[in-house]
Amino acid sequence: xxxxxxxxxxxxxxxxxxxxxxxxxxxxxxxxxxxxxxxxxxxxxxxxxxxxxxxxxxxxxxxxxxxxxxxxxxxxxxxxxxxxxxxxxxxxxxxxxxxxxxxxxxxxxxxxxxxxxxxxxxxxxxxxxxxxxxxxxxxxxxxxxxxxxxxxxxxxxxxxxxxxxxxxxxxxxxxxxxxxxxxxxxxxxxxxxxxxxxxxxxxxxxxxxxxxxxxxxxxxxxxxxxxxxxxxxxxxxxxxxxxxxxxxxxxxxxxxxx
Amino acid sequence: xxxxxxxxxxxxxxxxxxxxxxxxxxxxxxxxxxxxxxxxxxxxxxxxxxxxxxxxxxxxxxxxxxxxxxxxxxxxxxxxxxxxxxxxxxx
Numbered sequence: 001x002x003x004x005x006x007x008x009x010x011x012x013x014x015x016x017x018x019x020x021x022x023x024x025x026x027x028x029x030x031x032x033x034x035x036x037x038x039x040x041x042x043x044x045x046x047x048x049x050x051x052x053x054x055x056x057x058x059x060x061x062x063x064x065x066x067x068x069x070x071x072x073x074x075x076x077x078x079x080x081x082x083x084x085x086x087x088x089x090x091x092x093x094x095x096x097x098x099x100x101x102x103x104x105x106x107x108x109x110x111x112x113x114x115x116x117x118x119x120x121x122x123x124x125x126x127x128x129x130x131x132x133x134x135x136x137x138x139x140x141x142x143x144x145x146x147x148x149x150x151x152x153x154x155x156x157x158x159x160x161x162x163x164x165x166x167x168x169x170x171x172x173x174x175x176x177x178x179x180x181x182x183x184x185x186x187x188x189x190x191x192x193x194x195x196x197x198x199x200x201x202x203x204x205x206x207x208x209x210x211x212x213x214x215x216x217x218x219x220x221x222x223x224x225x226x227x228x229x230x231x232x233x234x235x236x237x238x239x240x241x242x243x244x245x246x247x248x249x250x251x252x253x254x255x256x257x258x
Numbered sequence: 259x260x261x262x263x264x265x266x267x268x269x270x271x272x273x274x275x276x277x278x279x280x281x282x283x284x285x286x287x288x289x290x291x292x293x294x295x296x297x298x299x300x301x302x303x304x305x306x307x308x309x310x311x312x313x314x315x316x317x318x319x320x321x322x323x324x325x326x327x328x329x330x331x332x333x334x335x336x337x338x339x340x341x342x343x344x345x346x347x348x349x
Contacts, residue, residue, distance in 0.1 A: 209276035216280065216289050226282040227271035234273050 002040065004033050005106060006115060006157050006168040007186070011040035017048025017093050024095040030184060031171055042085045042109050044078075049090050069108055069224040076101045082112050103172065106157075107221045111228055115159030117220040120192070122156030122167045124149035124183050125257045128190030129167040131156055132245070133218045138195040139247065141175045146253050149183035150176070155220055158189060158236075165189040165240060191241040191257070194218075198246035203256055211242035263308045263349040264337055266300075270345045274301075283344050290343065295322070299336055308349065311337055 003010045069080040075097035078089035091097050120133035121144040144153035154174035166186040194214045215233050272281040279292040279300045302317045315329040340346040
């Protein structure tokens with residue numbers, strides 16, 4: 001099974017586990033492709049036993065020293081070699097386990113391609129893409145509902161290609177769910193807005209220090225290489241516009257994003 | 259504590275943004291922001307690699323108007339807080 005995510009192909013090879021039992025196909029609709037011509041950027045071998053990919057502190061240390069990324073959760077574990085883009089994972093044959101695996105593995109993949117997943121709603125407004133970022137309850141879904149073209153109301157991937165940042169559609173959605181508003185084509189990023197519910201409607205430009213602090217706090221997972229994530233965030237802050245968006249629930253958000 | 263040497267932990271990731279240090283500790287993925295004085299001390303440690311509390315305190319006295327005893331107390335507080343968070347290592 002091949003998943004297209006942020007323009008990259010991820011090939012999943014299932015062994016000893018029923019693909020139908022493990023893969024939430026409805027959840028992934030639009031992202032699974034049968035295109036055999038495009039070679040995979042990453043390959044994930046999925047085995048059907050919920051055991052640790054690497055067990056024991058010594059083995060974990062050896063793996064980390066060798067540049068491998070290791071992660072163990074209750075219903076999945078994986079070991080990923082960034083050098084050749086191959087991961088081996090062990091999974092409970094449950095759809096939630098597969099979603100958990102993607103939540104942890106995809107940031108690792110994106111990191112190697114100059115991208116990350118931001119805890120944010122991604123929307124297309126006018127001709128540009130906007131990230132409306134904030135923690136749970138900050139109003140991401142409330143604002144995303146006001147747009148016709150939405151990438152996600154919870155976790156939106158952003159990646160730098162040919163010197164420009166683009167936001168991409170995501171299968172990680174919050175309350176809004178993926179429906180008619182789902183927009184499948186990437187957009188160049190126009191600005192990042194950190195949300196704050198308020199009695200006024202106001203967009204305040206953020207200084208790099210404040211933007212960096214808010215950005216790092218909303219990036220999904222630090223994974224194995226926090227230093228690399230900090231570098232990405234540093235560069236991202238220097239090359240993009242950031243605002244603190246104070247808004248009322250009944251605001252006309254499109255006019256605020258002009 | 260005075261004569262122990264301290265260095266920045268190899269696992270801590272940090273960046274100097276707009277005159278302040280931002281540090282991430284990978285164990286808990288927490289972001290820590292340092293204030294002006296702590297940024298100054300962390301900068302000294304980054305440059306020197308390995309320093310004692312006394313050396314850091316004399317660095318503070320050279321930069322700010324404070325006596326050595328007070329500076330040493332502040333430095334010790336800074337060191338123990340950052341060692342506890344895994345940002346610094348005691349050698």
